[in-house]
Amino acid sequence: MPVKKEELVLRIVREQELVIGPLAWREAKKVSGLQVGEDGQVKVSGSFKIVLQALVQRYEGLFGPASVDVCREAVKGLLPDVPKEDVPDVLR
Amino acid sequence: MFGWFKRDKTVPQAVDTARELYVRNAELASRNKTFALLQRLDAIALASLGTAEMAHAISELLIKEFNYPFAGIALVDSRRRACRWISISCAVQDQSICDVAHLKKIPLTAGAHPCVIAMKTGRRVTVRQLETLLGGSATKAEQAAFKKTVNVQSCLVFPLLSSSGPMGVLVAGLNRTDRDLTKYEKESFGALANLVTVALEKAQTFSSLVETARNLKAANAKLTKLDAAKTEFLSIASHQLRTPLSIIRGYVTMMQEGAFGKTTERQGEVVVKIRSSTESMIELVNQLLSVSRIESGRTTVEINRMHVVPLCKEVKDFLSLRAKERGLTLTCDTPKMAMVLGDTAKVKEVITNLVENALKYTDKGFVRVKFFDEPQFVRVEVQDSGNGLTKEDIGKLFQKFSRAASSAVNGAAGTGLGLYVCKRLIEAMGGEIWASSAGRGKGSVFAFRLKKAPLGKGTKTMQKKVV
Numbered sequence: 369m370p371v372k373k374e375e376l377v378l379r380i381v382r383e384q385e386l387v388i389g390p391l392a393w394r395e396a397k398k399v400s401g402l403q404v405g406e407d408g409q410v411k412v413s414g415s416f417k418i419v420l421q422a423l424v425q426r427y428e429g430l431f432g433p434a435s436v437d438v439c440r441e442a443v444k445g446l447l448p449d450v451p452k453e454d455v456p457d458v459l460r
Numbered sequence: 461m462f463g464w465f466k467r468d469k470t471v472p473q474a475v476d477t478a479r480e481l482y483v484r485n486a487e488l489a490s491r492n493k494t495f496a497l498l499q500r501l502d503a504i505a506l507a508s509l510g511t512a513e514m515a516h517a518i519s520e521l522l523i524k525e526f527n528y529p530f531a532g533i534a535l536v537d538s539r540r541r542a543c544r545w546i547s548i549s550c551a552v553q554d555q556s557i558c559d560v561a562h563l564k565k566i567p568l569t570a571g572a573h574p575c576v577i578a579m580k581t582g583r584r585v586t587v588r589q590l591e592t593l594l595g596g597s598a599t600k601a602e603q604a605a606f607k608k609t610v611n612v613q614s615c616l617v618f619p620l621l622s623s624s625g626p627m628g629v630l631v632a633g634l635n636r637t638d639r640d641l642t643k644y645e646k647e648s649f650g651a652l653a654n655l656v657t658v659a660l661e662k663a664q665t666f667s668s669l670v671e672t673a674r675n676l677k678a679a680n681a682k683l684t685k686l687d688a689a690k691t692e693f694l695s696i697a698s699h700q701l702r703t704p705l706s707i708i709r710g711y712v713t714m715m716q717e718g719a720f721g722k723t724t725e726r727q728g729e730v731v732v733k734i735r736s737s738t739e740s741m742i743e744l745v746n747q748l749l750s751v752s753r754i755e756s757g758r759t760t761v762e763i764n765r766m767h768v769v770p771l772c773k774e775v776k777d778f779l780s781l782r783a784k785e786r787g788l789t790l791t792c793d794t795p796k797m798a799m800v801l802g803d804t805a806k807v808k809e810v811i812t813n814l815v816e817n818a819l820k821y822t823d824k825g826f827v828r829v830k831f832f833d834e835p836q837f838v839r840v841e842v843q844d845s846g847n848g849l850t851k852e853d854i855g856k857l858f859q860k861f862s863r864a865a866s867s868a869v870n871g872a873a874g875t876g877l878g879l880y881v882c883k884r885l886i887e888a889m890g891g892e893i894w895a896s897s898a899g900r901g902k903g904s905v906f907a908f909r910l911k912k913a914p915l916g917k918g919t920k921t922m923q924k925k926v927v
Contacts, residue, residue, distance in 0.1 A: 371527070383489075386489035386492065386493065387482060387485045387486045387489045388482065388485065430478070431478060431479050431482035432479040432482065434479065434482055434483045434486055435482060435486075437486075438486050438489075441642045441643055441644065444636070444640060444641075444642045445526050445527040445528075445635070445636075445642065445645075446527055447636075448611060448613065448635040448636045449527070449611065449635055
């Protein structure tokens with residue numbers, strides 16, 4: 369069943385929110401090309417794959433490799449339903 | 461210089477601490493998620509009572525939470541012969557395969573079926589081919605279309621093990637292989653299967669209770685109908701019997717009095733036996749009539765202010781001949797007593813019944829009627845020096861068709877209805893009735909109490925009640 373790729377962004381931010389709280393949203397909003405709202409609205413300008421990678425790296429820069437694992441776990445169930453070209457290698 | 465040194469050393473330390481805290485928080489977050497999921501499952505279990513409804517809600521929850529293409533639950537049937545699909549939910553709506561009504565049962569003898577294997581081994585089973593799981597239930601074309609539409613890569617079959625044995629399976633269809641499970645999924649599965657088992661067990665118990673209640677209600681309605689028919693039959697039959705019996709008794713009495721000529725001694729003995737048997741039958745018919753009237757709600761009591769002592773004296777006068785014939789002393793106290801609330805005719809019927817019983821079950825000695833003044837009641841006791849009663853006898857004496865074991869001792873005839881009628885009448889008049897005895901051969905006391913009437917004049921009916 370196809371999944372909207374924006375769902376990947378939301379899953380990641382919501383999963384990070386469970387770990388670090390509202391900071392997850394604030395950091396996501398700092399990612400270039402990404403607009404996110406806590407109401408579930410996501411807007412990506414430019415390459416989705418690059419923006420998604422930047423989001424993962426944003427958390428990684430702050431909290432290290434463990435945060436990448438959290439991102440991977442968050443989207444694992446969605447990846448089979450998303451086109452491969454939209455998924456950065458770091459999430460595979 | 462020193463400030464720069466401090467900052468340089470502190471920042472990496474803070475980063476390390478933050479990252480360490482992150483790792484711990486991530487673990488806690490994962491557990492929190494599992495708890496939250498179980499809590500939602502618990503809420504489903506509390507909100508729904510029907511098995512199918514609950515199974516459907518659980519399947520839907522799994523689909524939404526884990527992004528599964530499909531999830532289903534199959535339960536072992538009550539005969540424990542097969543497993544039946546109760547619910548299959550799909551992420552893609554309107555899949556014909558989700559219509560559990562047309563899915564075939566899985567016989568428990570099908571040892572190679574993944575559901576049967578999971579239940580027998582008590583372990584999770586992974587199925588790569590959907591056909592293996594639903595084989596026989598859907599056509600190949602249906603299965604191929606389903607697999608393609610919903611993207612099922614593998615299925616996990618979890619056994620649902622209750623305390624009484626395997627109760628079914630929970631199936632999760634994955635869009636990936638079972639090697640790609642998340643930590644959250646791995647942590648949740650064990651507790652999930654347990655909680656689902658408890659929830660479904662509760663739902664099944666409720667369903668079986670509902671069914672039992674429905675069956676009992678139907679049986680009760682049938683019994684009520686039968687009971688009404690029986691009461692009606694008793695009433696009609698008794699009426700039809702009483703008239704000819706009364707005629708027989710009349711003629712027999714006339715024969716005894718010599719209205720049809722003198723009888724020989726032998727004939728006289730036979731006539732006495734006929735009269736005695738006829739009277740027993742009339743008593744039986746009268747009591748059957750009383751019971752049928754009471755049970756069909758046709759007996760009423762009119763509660764008045766009344767004197768109970770003169771009534772007892774009347775009964776004593778009426779039965780003194782019978783007492784004399786049996787060689788017994790029948791006495792009745794005549795103290796001054798307060799008026800009571802009761803129906804004169806019904807109270808007399810009760811006293812007559814109690815005294816007749818006492819005479820019937822006493823071979824020698826006495827039968828006496830005594831009165832006791834209590835603060836709010838007048839108590840009447842019929843005491844005898846007869847067979848006595850055991851504790852077991854006393855417990856069932858006032859039930860319908862119940863007779864004391866000791867009543868068989870002197871072979872006295874009885875219907876087991878008299879005391880039942882007495883109890884119903886006395887209770888309808890707001891009183892109480894009971895029996896006591898020191899034991900077999902030590903006589904017995906049958907007593908009842910009625911409320912004292914409020915002070916006043918006249919005997920106007922104060923209340924009318926159906927017995």
